[in-house]
Amino acid sequence: MDLGLAGKRVVVTGAGKGIGLAIVRGFVDEGATVVAGSRRITPELAKLSGVTAVEVDLADQAGPAELVAAAGERIDVLVNNVGIAPPRPQGFLEVTDDMWAATWNLNVMSAVRATRAALPVMLAGGGGAIVNTGSVNARLADPLVIDYSAAKAALTNFAKSLSKEFGARGIRVNTVAPGPVATDLWLGxxxxxxxxxxxxxxxxxxxxxxxxxxxxxxxxTRPEEVADLVLLLASDRSGNVTGAEVTIDGGLITTV
Incomplete structure (x- = not known):
């Protein structure tokens, strides 16, 4: 299937490894050019052709806008992928305000800031697609990752609200919700x-x-499988899909 992504200009956050790196590779394979943000430029990211790798701290208030600015005056796709999922085996009472703030900042506010910076560029260009990397924990609340679960629920809700406000202006906003993925976040x-x-x-x-x-x-789930869903939602093949949350969890969530 030709996704029609050749020549598209894409911004990806959290692109240095794992799901983010797989997303960047997927877009490159489809012929897109990618501006890839990562706190550290990994060797795997640096060697990819068709990629502008930007070393940026996306937890910093100015970081997301800095990354978006590196894309210039055209952005067709924004992928809000960066995030953290720190386990809390000690339980809720030991999760401090600083822990909550760090999780919220990188999982939610980085997406808010990147979207706020990218939307004017997309609107000036006549439209675009935003895809957020969410999580099944947005619905499958888990005390082991209590702050992460709450943050991903907020991110999913944020995407839905955006889709309603900007859909008529040519901006589609969707969320991919993975279950456990074979990356360092889980297995490293x-x-x-x-x-x-x-x-x-x-x-x-x-x-x-x-x-x-x-x-x-x-x-x-393999990172490449998540990336495939992101690419599909970013493409015109999903041109009438917006405000959706697409789950890829190997059947982990068994309820409707």
Whole structure:
């Protein structure tokens, strides 16, 4: 299927690794040019052709606008992907205001700021597509990631509101909601499996196995699979899809 993304100009946040890097690669493979923001320019990101890699702290108030400005006077697609999901095995009463603020800032406010900077450019160009990387935890509330769950719920609601305000002006806004994905956030050192395993005194592999067992498919989603959904929602093939939340979780959420 030709997604019609060749020649499009795309901005991606949190692009250095994991889902973000897979999204950048997907757009490049489709012939788009990408402005990719990351706190650190990883070797994998740096070697991609057709990519302008911008080293930027997206947790800083000025960071998202700085990244958007690097795209110049045309933006066809904005992907708000950056985020953190710090496990809280110690429980709610030990989650401080600073922890809540850090999670909210990177998961929600970075998207708010990037969108606020990109929308005028998109509107001047006649339209565009915004895709947010959400999470099943927006609906599947989990005390282990209580602040992350709340932040992703807010991000999903933010996208829906935007879609209503700007849909008639040619801007589509959608959310992709992954379950557990095979990235460092879940499986790397200091990731969810390692943190929970240490808190419970079990091998991280047992935590990973438990997560897999909770999914109908019995496996984690691959970053490239999330990227494929982002590309589809960003393309004109989804031209009448806006305000949607598309779940990719291996059947983790079993309710309608």
């Amino acid at each position: 050192g200091g990731g969810v499996a390692a943190t929970v395993g240490a808190a419970q005194g079990i091998d991280p592999a047992q935590v990973e196995a438990g997560a897999k067992a909770a999914m109908v498919t019995g496996r984690f």
